[in-house]
Amino acid sequence: MGENADDLILGVDLGGSKILTAVISSQGKMLSRDHSVTPARKGHEAVIQSILESAHRALKQANVDISALTAIGIGAPGISNPETGILFTSPNLPGWQDVPLRDIMQERLDKKTFLINDANAAALGEFYFGAARGVRNFIYITLSTGIGGGIVIDGTIYSGAIGAAGEVGHMTIDDEGPICNCGNRGCWETLASGTALAREARHRIKEGVKTSILEYAEGDVEKVTAQVIHSAADQGDGLAKELIARTGYYVGVGLANLINIFNPELIVIGGGLSNVGDMLLKPAFKTAGERAYKEAFQAVRFAFAELGRNSGVLGAAAFALQEMRRSFCE
């Protein structure tokens, strides 16, 4: 992204189960990559300690001194305010409440630090280095255990009044639908995520529907995951195919809403569930086409995310660099 090839950023992708830390150049080249487990249950101090250790390993691996970094960018799950650097709450990080994560990191590493929501980071990663390069207005969604999103308007993440914008997974699709982690009912992610797909399959298996899904889950209904259902569908299992098509239908309902609200040029789709491919996405696009305004649907392009698991860490770094340059220009 940029004119100064010498800028080096430390990117951190903090997840509920793992921490990915990398030293990244302004061109998006990863000079190192450190992967560790998030001690999520031990509380925020233990997690911060793990991030610091991971950061030092990533710096050492890249043979870069911390003084040579331009900045640090952290992508974190949950609701955080990029202006104040406070992480308000996160369903994936139990016990985190109003943690000033940005300032803690900045103090302990003595380096300018920026905080952004993980899905917003991933959207920026795709904007600078991936599937949305050169596209000024697009929406990024990640179909995974939940559904995350990022809204890019005129080349900038739209973060809203307190940083909570882009929580596309929590738009209500069915007002009487399943209870969501956020406390609401029938959010998009309760109907169109990998977790929703697995929950529905377990329910149908317990009802006694004939299926080979269990054979892919060691015979244990509790081990039924979206991936297991995908495998069964690939082998022609009727229930698995039906449930994936149903999930795709709900993906499409949400896409139609996004298309009608934002009229985006592009929707970038990432996340593990998108690997299911046509079986999921054909019904999704069909439904979106039926429900959205025709002209808006005809104007939108869909693309797969290109950066995979690196989108968050690359995007967090890009955000830090973007904010450094913005403050420099002001």
Ligand SMILES: [Zn+2]
């Ligand atoms: Zn919700």
